[in-house]
Amino acid sequence: MRKAPTSLHQHASPALPEIGLVLELLEIAWERGRGTLNTAPLSTAQTRVMYIIEREPGINLSTLGRRLSAAAPSVTRLCDRLQAAGYLRRTPRPEDRRETQLELTDSGVAHLRKLRLRREQVLHQAMNRMTPDAQHALVTGLSALCDAVAEPAPTIDREESA
């Protein structure tokens, strides 16, 4: 480890040292599960699609695109590949045949179940190395940050002032 800038403490918040590095490590630990399945590993984007469809079965491509903040053609191609992999089913919606309903296949459901198990395993391996106090602090802090971050972002005013 080299220097530790921690240029955050001059503001109201306490020092969050190297938040970028922390996030990177968390990302890596979380994504680690994705590559360790026996089935062909899906990309991060494909995995996100799977989770969304699992949570909202029958969702159409436009809505999925909004969930992903992705453009329509990207969504089409993502689903093309998941369909080719046998994880996803497309069926036109009877009431309005312009729309396409998306559902996971049995194979897709199985894949998600295995991934979830693997990720919990990875997460618990890490958390079990923390003290109970630290575990509790993590849950409390992340939950609060999650709430704070989820708010609609109060008018990002554009000025560098530097």
Place this chain on the structure above:
Amino acid sequence: MRKAPTSLHQHASPALPEIGLVLELLEIAWERGRGTLNTAPLSTAQTRVMYIIEREPGINLSTLGRRLSAAAPSVTRLCDRLQAAGYLRRTPRPEDRRETQLELTDSGVAHLRKLRLRREQVLHQAMNRMTPDAQHALVTGLSALCDAVAEPAPTIDREESA
């Protein structure tokens, strides 16, 4: 917010609700700064390269590749684009002219400074909406998790057992 499975509490750790969602939100909040600069926004990968070179000036392409866990050609192209953007300088190392030393240009340094300011702004906007207790818990918990996750991952044994 939809349901909250919290299928984690059956183990030693307390419930970390929807860790994937939490990470996603954090990622989004953190990356949000990247797109709001007046200068042309760099990609996530390019930004990572900038941070690494800033921390290790004169680093060569092989070492950079190891830091990124990326293959050599990917690193070459990343640096091609950063150089074309004027953020990066390549110079052959005198002692061994096979190697290339990488350094940020003044323009590159300025870009990183602006990005850092923007990200702190975004982060503080979020953290200022948290109670002091929650802020403290977040720092404590994340630091501990960071330490735990950074450990060499004790033998991932491959068996789905599901």
Place this chain on the structure above:
DNA sequence: TATTGTTATACTCTATAACTATA
């Protein structure tokens, strides 16, 4: 005409394989 989804095209990131330059 408006909406849903697709195809066409292009750029970035990623990788493997083959190549150049230097040692």
Place this chain on the structure above:
DNA sequence: TATAGTTATAGAGTATAACAATA
């Protein structure tokens, strides 16, 4: 020959623009 870096090529993710099908 071994190492550092590049070029060639390919696949995935992203985007905008143009198009087809449906309403």
